[in-house]
Amino acid sequence: MNRLSVPVGFETGHGDFYGLELGPMTYRKNVIGAQMGADNVAGSLSGLQIGLKNEGNVRHGVQAGFYNNDVQLTRSRKPPVSDCVQLGVYNASRRNNLRGAQIGVLNYSEEKIAGLQAGGLNIVGDQYTETGELRKHIQSSSGVQAGIMNVSQEYKGLQIGPVNIAVDRFDGVQIGLLCKAPCEGTYFQLGLVTCRTDEKGNVVGWSPLMGWKRGE
Numbered sequence: 001m002n003r004l005s006v007p008v009g010f011e012t013g014h015g016d017f018y019g020l021e022l023g024p025m026t027y028r029k030n031v032i033g034a035q036m037g038a039d040n041v042a043g044s045l046s047g048l049q050i051g052l053k054n055e056g057n058v059r060h061g062v063q064a065g066f067y068n069n070d071v072q073l074t075r076s077r078k079p080p081v082s083d084c085v086q087l088g089v090y091n092a093s094r095r096n097n098l099r100g101a102q103i104g105v106l107n108y109s110e111e112k113i114a115g116l117q118a119g120g121l122n123i124v125g126d127q128y129t130e131t132g133e134l135r136k137h138i139q140s141s142s143g144v145q146a147g148i149m150n151v152s153q154e155y156k157g158l159q160i161g162p163v164n165i166a167v168d169r170f171d172g173v174q175i176g177l178l179c180k181a182p183c184e185g186t187y188f189q190l191g192l193v194t195c196r197t198d199e200k201g202n203v204v205g206w207s208p209l210m211g212w213k214r215g216e
Helices: none
Strands: 006-011 016-022 025-036 039-071 081-094 097-109 113-124 141-160 163-182 187-197 203-213
Touching: 163 203
Parallel strands: 016 025, 025 039, 039 081, 081 097, 097 113, 113 141, 141 163, 163 187
Antiparallel strands: 006 016, 187 203
C-alpha cells in the first residue's frame, strides 16, 4: 500500500484495487475506481483520475488534471485500445490506440486515435519512435481536430481551425485560414490559402479560398 495515500476500498491478491484512493501521491498496479491526489499513477485504470499529474494505462475511464498521460507502462508489440477521455492543459496518449477525446491546451496522440481533439494545438501520429527511428507504418486515425493548429499523419475526418496540416494521407475536410494536405487521399479544403504537397512535403499546388483532391 502507498503510505502517502488513504485507501477506501479493498485490494485483491492479484493487485487489483477496488475503491477510492486519496492522498498527495497515489500509486496502484491496477485500479477499478478512482484516484484523487497531486500525483496519480496506475498500471491500468478503469475509472477516474483527478489530480495535477495523472498517468496510467486507461482501459476505460477519465483523466482530469494539469497533465494527463494515457500510457502503457510496459510496452507490448501491439498497442492496446484505450477508451479514455482526457481533460487538462496537456493531454498525451503514448503506446496506446486512443478511442475517446482529448480536450485541453495541448493534445498529443502518439499512435492511432478515433475521436475528438479540441484545444490550442492538436497533434496525432508520430513519424518517429521513442528511440528516434523512422516508423515503418503509421496507423490511420479518424475523427475531429478542432483547434488553433491541427497536425495529423494519416487521418480521416475533419480539421477545423486557423492552421490545418495533414501529412502522408488525408481523407476528409479542412476548414481554416491555411489548409495543407498531401497528394494522397480524397479531400475538400475551404480556407484563405489551400495547398497540396508531394510525398516530400513540397508544395505542388495551391489556390485561394477552395481546394480539393480526388484519390486515384
